[in-house]
Amino acid sequence: MPERAVLGNHRSSPYLNLTPDPHAVARHAVPEREFTMSRSFAGRSPISRRSFLSTAGAVSLGAALTACGGSGSSGSGSAAEQVGQADIDKALKTPTQLTFWTWVPDIQQEVALFQQKYPAVKVNVVNAGQGTPHYTKLRTALQAGSGAPDVAQIEYQYIPTFTITDSLLDLRPYGASALQNTFVDWTWGQVSGAKGEVWAIPQDTGPMGMLYREDIFHKYGIQVPTTWDEFAAAARKLHKADPNVYLTNLAASQPAAWHGLLWQAGAKPYATSGKSNIALKVDDSTSQKLASYWGGLVKEGVVSSDPDFTDAWFAALDKGKYATWLTAAWGPVFLSNSAKSTAGKWRAAPLPQWDPSAPKSGNWGGSTTAVIKSTKNRIAAAQFAQFLNTDPACTKLFTTKQFFFPATKALLTDPGFVGETPAFYGGQKVNQVFADVSKTVNTSFEWPPFLDQAVTDWTETVGKSLANKTDTVAALAQWQTRITAYAKNQGFTVQGS
Missing domain, CATH: 3.40.190.10 (Periplasmic binding protein-like II)
Structure with a gap:
């Protein structure tokens, strides 16, 4: 899991450790015991x-x-x-x-x-x-x-x-x-x-999907979006109907989620060749498409960018401030343990698609x-x-x-696992949803050998732009410049620089 965070006392854990132990898909009844989550490099504090x-x-x-x-x-x-x-x-x-x-x-x-x-x-x-x-x-x-x-x-x-x-x-x-x-x-x-x-x-x-509040969708006549264009239209419609509700929250403090969305979009931000060469493309056309989309929705005010895994964020999930959570396969069991008052109201679906004819997803954790x-x-x-x-x-x-x-693959096709029907999700076979999503995760996504620095620089550029509602596309250029300088300083030959 990404670094793992032991749930159970999630409010005291600033960043869940979700290291591959991303874990979890909703279980029919989550026992009152600690379980691990896999969120990855989420929530780590900035480092120089x-x-x-x-x-x-x-x-x-x-x-x-x-x-x-x-x-x-x-x-x-x-x-x-x-x-x-x-x-x-x-x-x-x-x-x-x-x-x-x-x-x-x-x-x-x-x-x-x-x-x-x-x-x-x-x-x-x-x-x-x-x-x-x-x-x-x-x-x-x-x-x-x-x-x-x-x-x-x-x-x-x-x-x-x-x-x-x-x-x-x-x-x-x-x-x-x-x-x-x-x-x-x-x-x-x-x-x-x-x-x-x-x-x-x-x-x-931690293949990524979408958890959504079926009751909120029904109340405001919103269909489950299957494309990102539909998602944007739904975000505007919902927030106009109720300014206190957002279709989703894209945390400005969450580089792991951003990387998962880059992964889904087909971006290749990092590519190493041998031990001395690396291609850094966090500001290419695919990344800019993502930044323009999310930065635009945040600027419009129809998508929030609140820090996640905080007391305020947990309360917001519980009170219905966010109608969806773009999360990973460990998210369902996590949510069922942390937003108990919403039991029965949530459902799961794949992420909306950029190209619905070729479904893709990313991974988080x-x-x-x-x-x-x-x-x-x-x-x-x-x-x-x-x-x-x-x-x-x-x-x-x-x-x-x-x-x-x-x-x-054996467990992802095991009827005992994918056939579970948790009451928290209205009896939906949530594990099956994420098992199907797992098949669509791109196989060629790579990570850099200096992830901590890439994450720090993302938080101080792209993340900051989301928090301040400034130009996210411009922030990509800043991120590119910073990690390129860092890589060169460490002795890498940076392709395309």
Whole structure:
């Protein structure tokens, strides 16, 4: 999930940690217990370039290449160096202790399934923090050359941050390539390298859809919009009829949602080639289309841009200030726990489309299990990462205990999962809606190896323009200039600059 936030006490958590554990689709009755959400890099506080480099542990390109020793596959095992089954069997019968860093609550239950099957391997589960603290500690340990775990939870968007420093183990030699068809196609693209490397195993996802208030739509004669033009028209109609109600809220503090919408629109804001080249296109025609659309609606005052995941935002959802929430597959279960007075009034639908003849969606949240290259127990660690996210009992438990939204095709077609009819959504098969949406997520979206900086610069340019109702298209140019300068300063060759 993006960084994960344990719900249950959401009001005290400034940013939900939704790392791939995006989790969750509405369950028929959400037990009164904590569950994880996967919102990604949402809500992280701004950081300066200097603090990013020193405290967060980012390294310049030169340092990254030095860390790599000039050899991209040194010690990681190439696709040709397959580990034999006899070696795997031996490793799993050898007394071993693995350290696993994860923020997922109650994951010990899933870990126990692995240990029951392989009792010689003991797994020490450590919560090193949520979001930024988790990644800061991991970077610090890697730079120090000691203290890093064998296995770590890493959100999709943070994988490039660790592959550029050659910190993750290529899992191909340990059988990971055979798992490709186990997972939704786009997730495999998120964990794979340009040369076929497998850097992590998908765990949960956050394909984006739309939750809407059926009662408000009915009251004002609004049809569920299937295109963004229809959505804009509905926004104007609704706010004119009731100035206290907005069709939706696009939070000026939410870079994760913006990236999900860029993803849906077909934008390719970041594209790396090797370790030294990157194309940055956050101000291209697709991005400008998105900025003009949303900036225009916010300027008109028919869409709000309130900060999300605040007390005021929770109250607004509960009171009907927003008629829709453009969210991810973890959103339904989150909403049912945080806006209980609206039970029975919400429904789910795909996002409106730019081109209805070719439905697309983006993703917001979800995480993976990666093996740290410095581990002395590569075979056992790789087998643990794979078991955790492919064993049927284990993956099923993630959907019922942590309320993750699945990454495996098996669960996304499981009648017991997609056939649920939660009362909060009027008996609608919400999981099925998001399972169908998951099939439409673009497979080629990439993340930069300096996500923290890109997010900080977005918040201070595009996010600021939404908050202040200024020119969002112009803000894109500012964002482009800032991240381009940053990338060059770190030693990258920026294509097209």
